Amino acid sequence: MADTKNQNSKDERGKTAPGKSPSRPASMSPKDFAKFSQFIYAEVGIKMPPSKKTMLEARLQKRLRYLNLKDYHTYCEYLFSSEGMERELPHLIDVVTTNTTDFFREPKHFEFLSDNVLPLLDSRLNRRRPLAVWSAGCSIGMEPYTLAMVLSEYAAKNSGFSFSILATDISTQALEKAVNAVYEEERVLPVPGPLKTRYLLRSKDRSRRLVRIVPELRKAVRFRRLNFMEDFSFRNPLDIIFCRNVIIYFDRPTQEVLFHKFCRCIAPGGFLFIGHSESLSGMDLPLKQVAPTIYQRI
Missing domain, CATH: 1.10.155.10 (Chemotaxis receptor methyltransferase CheR, N-terminal domain)
Known part of the structure; x- marks a missing residue:
């Protein structure tokens, strides 16, 4: 500063x-x-x-x-x-950097996650460890908190299931907002009503029209600063990576290098979610497409 x-x-x-x-x-x-x-x-x-x-x-x-x-x-x-x-x-x-984001952005991703990915990975892990999820390019936190809601809902229905979420961004300003977890009421309109009741707190001063993510959900997400241009790795393989509407700002060679880095971090059978405006076409990656803009590590 x-x-x-x-x-x-x-x-x-x-x-x-x-x-x-x-x-x-x-x-x-x-x-x-x-x-x-x-x-x-x-x-x-x-x-x-x-x-x-x-x-x-x-x-x-x-x-x-x-x-x-x-x-x-x-x-x-x-x-x-x-x-x-x-x-x-x-x-x-x-x-x-551009920090365009929203809760439940591209909602079909979260439907596929809840209906297909979580049951599959849960059975494979057999509760041996928490499901490891990375929100790469998390902006001001709406994506990782959406993930935390979806995973918490699944955990409530499946005893013994646990998860960890890492959320990273290059912008320190965005990360500060994400950690604070305070949003204008209009920004949470995409959140389904029952989830608003469970996971959002309204400001005591109703004239401010602000909400905050509940403490238990905030504790479920770890925020870190990470620059994709630097070397990065994780101690343990990841089960799910969400990197959506981030690589569109990079040129094609940089995109391919970045996706190879991601593939090295994903456990076999794990999943990569990208944005609907993005494509892996022509890239030689150890991934198979299982749904639009959703890929599985092979």
């Missing part, structure tokens, strides 16, 4: 004079955009072609205002300084 003590004084990073807000910055130079683009691709795997220059400028304006920086070039110099790499990089990542 930026040093707020020095925000009202001009310094070597080009901050404005006290009490003055920076005007709308001039357009980012092609050289600076190329530097940002190459760095973002290397750091988080997201392609930033020239067509996204205007989008990047718009998203960075808030950071320029917060830091009182006069233009994109000054921000670029700050970001690539040792201080910027330490303090500003997490904010840049928050800016360029």
Whole structure:
């Protein structure tokens, strides 16, 4: 985070004079955009072609205002300084990543999970250990909490069944919201009525129109920061991976590398769920399709 003590004084990073807000910055130079683009691709795997220059400028304006920086070039110099790499990089990542999500998004996935996947894996595991689930690219937590609801419902009907959910994202800002587990009432509209009653708490101040996930469900999900571009592994194989509407932001070679990493983490017979706008077509992966955008490890 930026040093707020020095925000009202001009310094070597080009901050404005006290009490003055920076005007709308001039357009980012092609050289600076190329530097940002190459760095973002290397750091988080997201392609930033020239067509996204205007989008990047718009998203960075808030950071320029917060830091009182006069233009994109000054921000670029700050970001690539040792201080910027330490303090500003997490904010840049928050800016360029997209956190579109919802409860029970693509509901047929959760129907297939409840009706087909859980009974199959439960019988194979024979209660020897908890079912291991990973929500990869969890955003602000709606997907892993949906999974926790579905798994808790199955556990209530099947004595001895247990599970663990790991939820990861690259955005520290998104993870903070996920851990807090507070959402506007309109965001939980897709949650079925009986599940709302069991798993959601309304704010005491009803005018705020907020709900919070119940403590027992919050305890069922572990949140961690993870960058797909880095090497990652798990101590034990995973039974289910949900990675939906995440890889669409990567180019094809990066997607294939990432899916090979996922396959190394999934136990034989385990399942991978991807988004309906995504495809594994043409990739040589040890997976067989069992339903639209649902694959089983072979």
